[in-house]
Amino acid sequence: MRILLAITGASGLEYGRRLAEVLRADKNVTLGIVISSGAKMVAEEEGAELPEADYSETDFSCPYASGSNPPDAMVVAPCSLKTLGEIANGVGSSLITRAAEVTLKERKKLILVIRETPYSLIAIKNMERVTIAGAVVLPASPGFYGKPKSVDDMIDFVVARVLDQLGLMHKIGKRWKG
Numbered sequence: 001m002r003i004l005l006a007i008t009g010a011s012g013l014e015y016g017r018r019l020a021e022v023l024r025a026d027k028n029v030t031l032g033i034v035i036s037s038g039a040k041m042v043a044e045e046e047g048a049e050l051p052e053a054d055y056s057e058t059d060f061s062c063p064y065a066s067g068s069n070p071p072d073a074m075v076v077a078p079c080s081l082k083t084l085g086e087i088a089n090g091v092g093s094s095l096i097t098r099a100a101e102v103t104l105k106e107r108k109k110l111i112l113v114i115r116e117t118p119y120s121l122i123a124i125k126n127m128e129r130v131t132i133a134g135a136v137v138l139p140a141s142p143g144f145y146g147k148p149k150s151v152d153d154m155i156d157f158v159v160a161r162v163l164d165q166l167g168l169m170h171k172i173g174k175r176w177k178g
Contacts, residue, residue: 001028001029001030001072001073001166001168002029002030002032002071002072002073003023003029003030003031003032003071003072003073003074003075003166004031004032004033004034004064004071004073004074004075004099004103005019005020005023005031005032005033005034005074005075005076005077006033006034006035006036006074006075006076006077006079006083006096006099006100007020007033007034007035007036007039007050007051007076007077007078008036008038008039008076008078008079008080008082008083008096009036009037009038009039009040009041009042009080009082009083010042010078010079010080010081010083010114010115010116011042011046011078011115012078012113012115012140013039013042013043013046013048013050013078014048014151014155015077015078015113015115015140015155015158015159016039016050016051016077016078016113017048017049017050017051018152018155018156018159019075019077019159019162020033020051021051022159022163022170022172024051026168028168029168031054032054032055032062032064032071033051033052033053033054033055034053034054034055034056034057034059034062034095034096034099035050035051035053035057036057036080036083036094036096037057038080038082055095056095057094057095057096058094058095059095060095060098062095062099064095064099064102064103065095065098065099065102066102067102067105067106070099070102070103070106070108071099071103071108072108072109073103073108073109073110073111073166074099074100074103074108074109074110074111075110075111075112075113075162075166076096076100076110076111076112076113077111077113077140077162078113078114078115078140079112079113079114079115080115080116081114081116081123081126083096083097083100083112084112084114084123084126084127084130085122085123085126087100087101087104087110087112087126087130087135088125088126088127088129088130088133089126089129100135104130104133104134104135107134109136109165109166110130110134110135110136111135111136111138111162111165111166112127112130112135112136112137112138113138113139113140113158113162114127114137114138114139114140115139115140136165138158138161138162138165140158141158142154142155142157142158143157143176145174145176146173146174147174153173156172156173157173159172159173160172160173
């Protein structure tokens with residue numbers, strides 16, 4: 001499975017970092033990573049470590065910028081509301097938003113891990129638009145039934161939901177048992 005992971009400038013860069021770590025370890029996944037300039041600024045501010053990028057956000061020669069070579073799936077984690085708004089409105093001004101546009105038009109899986117609260121009506125309408133277009137809006141909202149003992153456990157909860165959406169087998173976190 002060919003997956004493009006985009007990390008944008010929302011707080012919560014650890015979701016993208018951890019997802020990259022898990023996907024790189026999966027022998028059935030070919031992973032490409034693109035990191036926005038906003039994510040780099042947030043990483044500097046928060047002292048977060050970002051994975052190495054494979055593509056620049058301005059690299060429209062990337063294979064995933066064309067419908068003739070789309071990824072099998074794309075994940076934006078975390079997904080800033082700016083990126084959400086651009087995707088919802090078909091603004092392909094960066095590799096991230098162009099690849100998201102390609103992913104949607106080619107009917108591939110697009111997962112947006114929104115990390116923001118509260119939501120404005122504009123953000124909610126943008127989430128509605130991308131959902132109608134075929135994307136999955138997956139807010140970074142960890143569950144607590146697994147009795148997390150650390151922030152890493154809460155991050156893994158969200159990463160596990162992304163892996164579930166991708167159809168990838170994993171043993172991250174605890175499943176609900178009723």
